[in-house]
Amino acid sequence: KQEVTQIPAALSVPEGENLVLxxxxxxxxxxxxxxxxxxxxxxxxSLLLIQSSQREQTSGxxxxxxxxxxxxxxxxxxASQPGDSATYLCASDNYGQNFVFGPGTRLSVLP
Amino acid sequence: xTAVSQTPKYLVTQMGNDKSIKCEQNLxxxxxxxxxxxxxxxxxxxxxxxxxxxxxxxxxPNRFSPKSPDKAHLNLHINSLELGDSAVYxxxxxxxxxxIRETQYFGPGTRLLVL
Numbered sequence: 001k002q003e004v005t006q007i008p009a010a011l012s013v014p015e016g017e018n019l020v021l022x023x024x025x026x027x028x029x030x031x032x033x034x035x036x037x038x039x040x041x042x043x044x045x046s047l048l049l050i051q052s053s054q055r056e057q058t059s060g061x062x063x064x065x066x067x068x069x070x071x072x073x074x075x076x077x078x079a080s081q082p083g084d085s086a087t088y089l090c091a092s093d094n095y096g097q098n099f100v101f102g103p104g105t106r107l108s109v110l111p
Numbered sequence: 112x113t114a115v116s117q118t119p120k121y122l123v124t125q126m127g128n129d130k131s132i133k134c135e136q137n138l139x140x141x142x143x144x145x146x147x148x149x150x151x152x153x154x155x156x157x158x159x160x161x162x163x164x165x166x167x168x169x170x171x172p173n174r175f176s177p178k179s180p181d182k183a184h185l186n187l188h189i190n191s192l193e194l195g196d197s198a199v200y201x202x203x204x205x206x207x208x209x210x211i212r213e214t215q216y217f218g219p220g221t222r223l224l225v226l
Contacts (some may be wrong), residue, residue: 044217098167101154
């Protein structure tokens with residue numbers, strides 16, 4: 001059964017810093033790996049989706065990478081802004097199991 | 112236009128009551144989901160529905176029953192509510208384009224509090 005973990009659990013950085021969020025999964029038989037953002041009291045917004053055949057995806061200041069062999073994905077946020085403050089979740093879309101979410105990383109970007 | 116909508120947004124009720132949460136998606140997706148996010152913020156899948164067929168039920172108590180009147184709707188019925196049912200419930204939908212499995216779109220959540 002797929003298990004997804006994320007480190008760190010929480011992260012606080014000053015505005016302008018580049019940062020990396022980590023996601024690990026135990027079963028490499030995935031369709032894709034997705035990163036979501038959740039603002040307090042809100043639903044989830046999809047940020048990036050990496051198909052199993054891809055290595056990375058980019059959207060604006062966000063870059064997500066996928067290494068299936070090591071069971072890892074990273075989300076890189078460049079030039080962080082206070083508006084980036086939120087909880088970031090990764091989720092694996094698995095063969096036969098559907099989506100499994102990590103516990104999330106709570107990010108605070110200080111002005 | 113809201114892609115995935117849920118009603119109600121907040122639901123406060125007594126133990127033992129029966130309640131329903133509605134979900135609608137206007138994306139033409141063929142699969143819909145219900146998730147539960149507990150107080151520790153862990154998000155866990157409860158059900159998924161594909162073309163009106165339940166395809167996953169992740170050890171959820173049978174007090175919870177999904178009902179899909181059509182492809183655009185997946186409602187969640189909860190009988191005999193318990194204190195531990197208090198959580199945020201999210202509906203989501205996803206399309207499938209051939210072999211490409213697409214991202215999910217989430218509703219805003221329904222905050223259920225059982226007293």
